[in-house]
Amino acid sequence: MELKVLDARGQTTGTTPAPATLFGRDFNEALVHQLVVAYQANARQGTRAQKDRATVKHSTKKPWRQKGTGRARAGMTSSPLWRGGGRVFPNSPDENFTQKVNKKMYRAGVCSILSKLAKDDRIAVIDGLTVESPKTKLLAQKLKAMGLGTPEASVLIITDNVDENLYLASRNLKDVMVVEPRYADPMSLIYFKKVVVTKPAIAKLEEMWGQS
Secondary structure, three states: OEEEEEOOOOOEEEEEEOOHHHHOOOOOHHHHHHHHHHHHHHOOOOOOOOOOOOOOOOOOOOOOOOOOOOOOOOOOOOOOOOOOOOOOOOOOOOOOOOOOOOHHHHHHHHHHHHHHHHHOOOEEEEOOOOOOOOOHHHHHHHHHHOOOOEOOEOEEEEOOOOOHHHHHHHOOOOOEEEEOHHHOOHHHHHHOOEEEEEHHHHHHHHHHHOOO
16 A cells, blocks of 8 residues: 655655555444444533423412313423423433443544545645744645645644644644644544645554554
8 A cells, every 4th residue: 555745845756655554444434433423422521401390490380270261281380291391301411422432443443544545545645744933824834835724625634743833833724633643533534635644653553553
């Protein structure tokens, strides 16, 4: 498996060997779907809450007399049948949405995503990415020269080391995300249209995920 190598102008200067354990796998759609659903579920805080008929604000006065009105019997306005009444089975504020994913499944799912990116020509390699000062303009100019970081080509950059200058320069770019290999999550790999990896970062990715 070979990956394209880009220069500072975004031109392809050649190819570099890619580990088959990362980029040479078949795409497992069911596993990737399970991985993404679990990742989104684990990000939920579970702080939502609803009121039952005991906690909703209401009057305890009987709305009308029991007989003779022609209407259905009613005891108080907190009934779930009434508008503004309590819920029958309310959501609790401490609800747990987490889903367990085994390490082997997670590694296999991420490698499946990387393999699909490589086959679709959505991943490329660069030697490195640095900026001289923490200015968004400098990084934006570099990415523009490489044809990256536009709304039509949002980019995820995985580098072996995100220093303070690179972090501060990249955090205000809407369609650009710069992370270290350990923070490259499945959602980001799928969401961004282009993934750029530095050569040292590939070795770290293989060390983390190429064991399954």
